[in-house]
Amino acid sequence: MTKIAFMNAINQALDQAMEKDDKVFLMGEDILGGTDIKHLEEKNEDSWGGCFGVTKGLGPKYGKKRVIDTPISEQSYMGAAVGAAVTGLRPVPELMFSDFIGVSFDSLLTQGSKMRYMFGGKAKLPLTVRTTIGAGASAAAQHSGAYYGIFASIPGIKVVVPSNPYDAKGLLLSAIEEDNIVVFCEDKTLYGVKGEVPEEYYTIPLGKAAVKREGKDLSIVTIGKMVSVAMEVADRLEKEGIDVEVIDLRTVAPWDEETVIESVKKTGRLIVIDEAQPHNNTATDIAATVTDKAFDYLDGPIKRVTAPNTPVPFATNLEQAYLPTADRVIEESAEIIDDLKSSK
Amino acid sequence: MTKIAFMNAINQALDQAMEKDDKVFLMGEDILGGTDIKHLEEKNEDSWGGCFGVTKGLGPKYGKKRVIDTPISEQSYMGAAVGAAVTGLRPVPELMFSDFIGVSFDSLLTQGSKMRYMFGGKAKLPLTVRTTIGAGASAAAQHSGAYYGIFASIPGIKVVVPSNPYDAKGLLLSAIEEDNIVVFCEDKTLYGVKGEVPEEYYTIPLGKAAVKREGKDLSIVTIGKMVSVAMEVADRLEKEGIDVEVIDLRTVAPWDEETVIESVKKTGRLIVIDEAQPHNNTATDIAATVTDKAFDYLDGPIKRVTAPNTPVPFATNLEQAYLPTADRVIEESAEIIDDLKSSK
Amino acid sequence: MKKLTAAKAKEAYEKMNDIRNFENTLHDIFAKGEIPGFVHLYAGEEAVAVGVCSHLTDSDYITSTHRGHGHCIAKGCDLKGMMAEIYGRETGLCKGKGGSMHIADLDKGMLGANGIVGSGFPLAIGAGLRNQYLGTDDVAVCFFGDGAANEGNFHESINMAAIWKLPVVFINENNTFAESTPQHYSSASPTIAERAAAYNIPGEKVDGKDFMAVYEAAGKAIDRARKGEGPSLIEYHTYREYGHFEGDEQTYKYDSDEEIAFHDRDDIKEFRAYALKKKLFTEKDAEKIEDKSVQDVADAVEFAKASPIPQPEALFTDVFAD
């Protein structure tokens, strides 16, 4: 199998989804790039292929009917995607940065997510919103949000946060097959990360976590680019004789309670790493749920390692300190780790 | 002391805040009502005083300079409030329903909440957003949101959810005195509830919970109109010999960790009642935090009783089942209650 | 554009009557406390919804507003299903889960009343995009109020409809108020119609109490859209009979004799007189229609009241499709 970058895996998934179903189309800002520019149209070339180049090539292949450059009008093009979905198309709009829910939230909050319910079950919403998340790209406070926790709080929306190219492709194809709204969150700092990705069409079910590493002493549940942090923590603790299980949630709404709780029942110990802001996020949801449903199996407190309760700073050193790292996880979980070491 | 309705307590607070500081002004849809209608202007009368009549009378008293009817343009008038605050006024905009963050979220999400941080501490944001929340008024899926959990997840915003007229007035006056953004959430179903409210100006500090009832067996932490549900649960459990402590959070960001944790240390048992949707809400935040910081004091799982993970239904019977009630709290917390009974 | 045939005229007269009776009935029922929530009545504006929708079939789409009953009826929604929905009954068009502000019927191309002002705009352009994408000649009609014309979605959506030449017709119902706020205060432009120029599309202001004027202006715009020539904006001057919602004391009414005179015009009576004069139907036809309409609405109320409330499990279903 060839190794390709995360962003190419996404591109491949979009390509295969469009090939398979001609109701699938893309819309967003500069996702083709240069629509109506003469010299590009004459050569059937796109320009940007999206701000990060993720959709590059799809415009020339499928035409501007199916790869639609939009004006900078997020509220309305996101709402238009809802309108197109409920009338039978399968739109895959791109919201360039998840921070732009600020100017487009209504489409998800009060329209798309509630339609099926408000209409008594008669509507289908085959809609996948692709968006980018995450700090670490020096993009500062307004372009670094990891807002999957907000999406996940809204009934009627599924939310996916892939951690690697293989998952990204399979999860995106699943999302596009869904007759429901899926917000698909791509960490911009993972776009260049390479991994093995089969060329054929395949899907990975939504709502199923991946156990990245089995272990019996301590469970670490995590999301997206924090998976690599968790793996590093596991490696380092292994040297101290602690056997860590790492669970990559993959889908944060609905998240895989079964896998998480089974793991905690086995290990009795849980750390959750979530790069989002600390309050009302997926980490708190997991900690609260495990406390409720597996209390008797817990041997100690559940640690959440998250961003601090601040906006994302620009300066490189501050931004690095903003994101959870293996060092920080180990430091903030000292109590658990010490307990485990002393019980050996 | 005279008893006045919750909505009159808000009106009184606004009146006193405006009297005290001429930089305080109100803006919102129909908050005066009938601006530029000749026969009303001639008589110096307002029409609506807001959708629920909460600001009634303030327009005639302070004039349309300080009680500004806006067009239906939430994104921009909420953003204008941020602009006016950062340049030195003290705006108190009304967002008629918190559901309308859908069309105005950017003002809070990426602008107001982040400005002071992004500007290196040079900005002050003396801004109080008043908005209504809550199911129970047959207002259906798009007018019943209890989105304080979303606001509370954003660093740089304080969020208040008062449960009674006395608190409403004192907390609102505190909020308006703050040089920070406060989202002040008024439960529309509480507007008619009466309580004793001193006529003079007084403040209640933000971030401090109120212990509504002391108890030693079980802590119930709750918010807004769920406080009365908690009190009913406490009354009913008292008859079964269980001594319940009820804590009214009042402020959900920042919420009063100290009071909650002290209570749990005393009782060892915790139920959180939160009418918001179940994921990533204040209830999960509390459960997660207590599990982290008071694990060794917990005698059993923490129960969260919330709305189900669905939009708010219209039909009266469904809407009643949507909201947590004393029955539901007791039913869903059977494990805790049985434990407590058997340990007596 | 098709001329108004006798059959169409009759059908239109039926629908106008249905709307008026439906709303008058709700007004009474609400006063009696039988239905809860926010109820926004369409009475007085019948000519607009019916005049426009007379050009549409089930495969055309419309988006609506919080004041949606008129659009629903004009687009062919079932009175019983609507009334049951407003009563919150299992037999409602949305199983009682939506209520007055969310009545929808996708089979009729009715994409839902909408509680969020201005959020119909993007849904309409989405439906228009779908029609264009699939190569149909169906249109999407977006009804919106004078107040809604100040929402960002107005601007974003009309611009997109214009650049993509979408088959969408924007129908402004200028009933001179948004809640208690007069349009002359909230909009910088004297008319909504003139804003069309900012998007290079046709814009016209038309008497919305005059059914034939509504019908003809809409016909032209809808034809244009069907032919792929792009969107249009029509502003219909109208006036709502009742308050913004039930319970509104309407102390903001009236500022002038003109306003009172305009309010007092009855679009249904005017159309009746016109149709009789043009012999589109007879006095007797009219009476039959009127009686039947009263009866149909009464039956709808009966039906709603006799219908069961939703099963408790309904709270949890219909969040996701499988």
Next chain:
Amino acid sequence: MKKLTAAKAKEAYEKMNDIRNFENTLHDIFAKGEIPGFVHLYAGEEAVAVGVCSHLTDSDYITSTHRGHGHCIAKGCDLKGMMAEIYGRETGLCKGKGGSMHIADLDKGMLGANGIVGSGFPLAIGAGLRNQYLGTDDVAVCFFGDGAANEGNFHESINMAAIWKLPVVFINENNTFAESTPQHYSSASPTIAERAAAYNIPGEKVDGKDFMAVYEAAGKAIDRARKGEGPSLIEYHTYREYGHFEGDEQTYKYDSDEEIAFHDRDDIKEFRAYALKKKLFTEKDAEKIEDKSVQDVADAVEFAKASPIPQPEALFTDVFAD
């Protein structure tokens, strides 16, 4: 409106040079990998920011965009503080916590570059409201791009500014592209200026490469605002020298000889020639200004590089005022 005095002309020439040098320098520095993040350069558009801000004092407000360096310099922000900010240093105008897209200086009436397209509109009307509320004759100027003109905030804010006659001037920088998307595709109206009619306010399209044309049009609009006569909209036709952001390959450029010719015009050289002809300053003055500007920008880079990075605690501070 005040005529352009010799002193003002010199100051303007200084600022135009400062912007150009600042941006050229950043272009090189970015290529060397010394600064991270998204950097949007203003080079090529100097006449607009400087022509407009020449009419303003520190007590007037401006709102800006992601392409904010030019506005900052034109409004009087310190080059060293700006450069240090872009380098993420403690001595930056925002202590290194904002970066290029969030440079602000409230003491100078500069309400921040803004990473969210269109979000300057409401901030500007908020500042305008404040000026009106306090009874000052200060204005608020809102800079925005051609792409931003399609955001809902454009519509909502201009309408509000118009109905309240706020002292706000809307300055459109039409550099023909929003990222890679040409304005002729994204906007249904040929010009942004003509959209002003929808809000009953003056709208004018002006050559944005011609400093004097910029200066005069802005002067009229700002005077009007100061006198309480309400907002105006000016569209300046301009062109950015570099890509949308640093790293952009710009394969979308160019479609026509006119475009190339327009791009090749140098607003700074044109103004220099004009000023020399009009004897607003001498060749020697000009050279001195040019040399000093190069030196000042080099000093700013030195300063930034020599400055410390923020203390670790800075991560946690400045979220709330006490």
